[in-house]
Amino acid sequence: MTDPRHGGIAVLDFGSQYTQLIARRVREQNVYAEVFPFDAAPEKINAHQPRGVILSGGPSSVYEEGAPQLPRWLFSRITQQADFPTLGICYGMQALTHALGGVVASSAAREYGPAQIAQHGDNPLLRNLPHELQVWMSHGDRIEQPPAGFVGLAVSDHSPYAAMGDIHRQLYGVQFHPEVAHTPLGADILHNFLFTICGCEANWSPSTFIDDAVQAIRQKVGTERVILGLSGGVDSAVAGALLQQAIGSQLTAIFVNTGLLRKHEPEDVVRVFRDQQGMNLVAVDATEDFLDQLRGITEPEAKRKRIGKLFIDTFADQARQLAAEGVHFLAQGTIYPDVIESAASSKSSKTIKSHHNVGGLPPDLAFQLVEPLRDLFKDEVRKVGTALGLPDAIVWRQPFPGPGLAVRCLGEITWERLETLRAADAIFTGELEAAGLLRLGTAQSFAVLLPVKSVGVMGDNRTYEEVIALRSVTTDDFMTADWARLPYDLLARVSNRIVNEVRGVNRVTYDITSKPPGTIEWE
């Protein structure tokens, strides 16, 4: 069988915040894509025999001192052999133009945001697309004079060469960003490049990613042992299942039950990972320690600090025991959005945001990191999780804050109040699941226990009990959010069930605040 990593696309990174997005858009069309620094060694890039190359955007200006330039090997190959289809995007197009003798100039008006382009003539890159299409622009410089052999393929108001190509040598450039969602037909343009121009085959899938990652993990750790922190969340779960497949008995996972998880979560983690996946799992029940630390604390930031510290201490105790046994690899479920690209660096170096779970490990625990999901986006991680056989309940879990139910149990945290909150939350999310609204339709839905009591009447008796607020939001990026317009019948059913089934709650409210000005969590 041929290696599905062969015949894909090499993406050369010139420092754009969208570079990984380009690779992901290629993978979405089932073609292997790998990102390399623009100045990576050609042997490294050619190891997987790419059919073509995409040059990313970047923050520089080609004439600036130290600006990243088209690598020499690529220049030789596209000018001498003309057998390597190349697509330059934004800065990538300018670097291509500059290297091949065209003229790039800074335009007086920076073009940023939506723009219309109009194509002229038939060409393989824009074939089967409408004559006029909407694209997303983000550039200062533009092409004044394309290199010899190139013709303009499309214009916009501000860019005489919004797209250009040398059809004979299979070299193309676009001034706009086909990889972002604001270019609605961007996928069709990439499709033309991948299949019509490069002749790629659509043979890349989550299972090929898994084969590849398994090999890479084995190569990195050899016969050594690895620790993994399992939170029950999607990312660490998928990383865990992947490591289990790669190195099985060499892996030890640590799961800290803080007592602040949702109903049945701790049991589910043990059932899925220890019983079903056969993982070496150390499950630490630290519930009492966390309750002790949180006793009498009502201020949200104080809760967060105490939880963060105790979590690290508990995890570190376990990790230290393993380190003493000679373990020095630590696996993390870091995914691409956790890794921030530094757009400011012309060397396209990366600054890593410390992952909140393990960022604060004490200095005596200097592990070597294994991060098999670093290049993936959340939806890709979910596909991999499903391909690894993880249940939907884990793969499709909604995001859950690190401090857990502590930030949803307003006021003092006691075991009894946590149990009340868990029961109400399970009813709400269970009804949403039954209505098909947990996986699609809402991005985050949960119950909050308020720090007030209210008067009610049950039978002939006056009651004075706790209040549950329901929160359900829609959002793409969690930076802004809107409250979900849930069906009234569903809200009515949830409210009835909570008041009838959860002891100590006599009132249910629904939060209709958007973000901003509200936040998604209440604390």
Ligand code: XMP
């Ligand atoms: P907010 O409440 O700021 O939440 O609108 C945005 C997203 O972040 C999650 N969140 C947290 N996640 N530790 C976390 O790991 C935290 O302290 C924390 N606070 C909020 C929240 O659930 C939502 O998805």
